[in-house]
């Protein structure tokens with residue numbers, strides 16, 4: 001069998017969308033599963049909507065997700081360049097081939113003339129199909145139009161191409177995901193393949209590129225199904241093998257509308273800025289249309305690649321459940337290697353002076369606060385009391401847990417014991433805290449958890465948070481003494 005070659009071909013008119021990330025992932029998985037190649041191609045023929053910052057964002061996001069491409073910008077490969085705007089010299093030859101074969105023609109219609117046609121169709125409540133006004137122009141007519149300064153666009157002759165290769169106007173293909181798909185080609189107007197300024201349109205450039213890059217399987221969103229029929233006709237007109245196609249269902253928001261900014265983050269980088277881990281994002285998007293054979297949803301990229309089968313991908317739409325993503329992200333935060341997690345957490349701690357803690361202490365802090373958070377940005381607030389001298393009390397905490405007579409007794413006694421505490425030994429600290437709680441329970445009948453709420457409140461301003469042993473150890477004796485002194489009236 002020929003080599004399996006797939007590609008992701010984003011248009012850089014925005015940051016890498018989570019839906020494109022899923023398409024990239026499914027292509028990547030298909031390549032890995034079949035010992036194939038995964039190719040990145042930047043489709044920037046629409047210069048007005050393209051920007052370098054979006055291109056950079058696409059590269060960075062794919063890399064952050066671990067979806068490294070085998071050929072493409074940066075890494076090269078035998079069929080580059082992999083950015084369409086650098087390939088403009090390649091396309092005219094194939095336009096000429098189609099012109100020569102009679103499957104394309106020059107169209108001199110102005111935008112205004114086409115607008116009149118479109119309005120006419122709209123008035124008659126008909127889907128717009130180009131009138132083919134220019135299909136049979138004579139050489140004299142063309143010369144005259146040229147002499148008026150008109151520059152032709154090139155249109156593909158749908159009907160001629162179809163008749164050359166199919167008996168019926170209805171053409172079919174077997175989709176890897178959706179099964180048999182068909183389209184009545186009489187509803188496809190003769191579309192432009194090259195604009196009058198010489199730039200190729202998407203449907204044409206994509207075919208030439210996929211052909212030259214020897215792409216064997218095209219896996220993409222179902223919003224491209226109508227394009228696929230046009231593309232099949234172009235492949236046939238060029239006399240080359242048609243690749244296999246697989247179209248994925250759309251990703252919908254929880255309200256079943258198209259996923260958009262209104263629902264929350266949509267770009268991979270936005271999710272990362274909010275505190276999602278790329279590992280969790282990747283795992284989550286894999287489940288939008290695919291299900292693991294053993295039912296275990298949390299899986300690494302390699303495990304998913306092993307289990308992935310394109311024909312088992314669901315043909316229907318998937319719903320992007322933000323709650324499920326949050327849960328999954330929490331699972332990853334809980335299990336991630338602590339050094340790795342600490343590194344990823346740092347951008348969310350920029351308001352603190354991280355030099356106050358050693359790396360080891362910071363790791364302890366993160367380890368003690370990583371549960372039950374769901375996104376890394378939750379840490380910003382959750383680690384606040386590990387930094388600085390003073391604390392801020394959460395509302396009502398001081399009045400209820402620190403200022404009462406009973407609380408003041410607890411704090412005074414706690415303070416008196418501090419010199420005996422071993423602040424460099426977390427285990428020992430736990431024992432000492434346990435003795436302390438027992439003392440208050442036995443002497444005064446105060447519930448151990450109430451005693452601890454008081455100490456915790458005086459040290460952190462809160463009634464819940466990290467393990468008390470970690471808090472004492474990281475704060476150290478001086479800061480603990482200082483905060484308890486301040487809490488005592």
Ligand code: GLU
Nearest residue numbers: 009010011043206220224
């Ligand atoms: N540039 C197209 C897009 O971003 C690629 C479509 C395709 O995969 O053919 O939608």
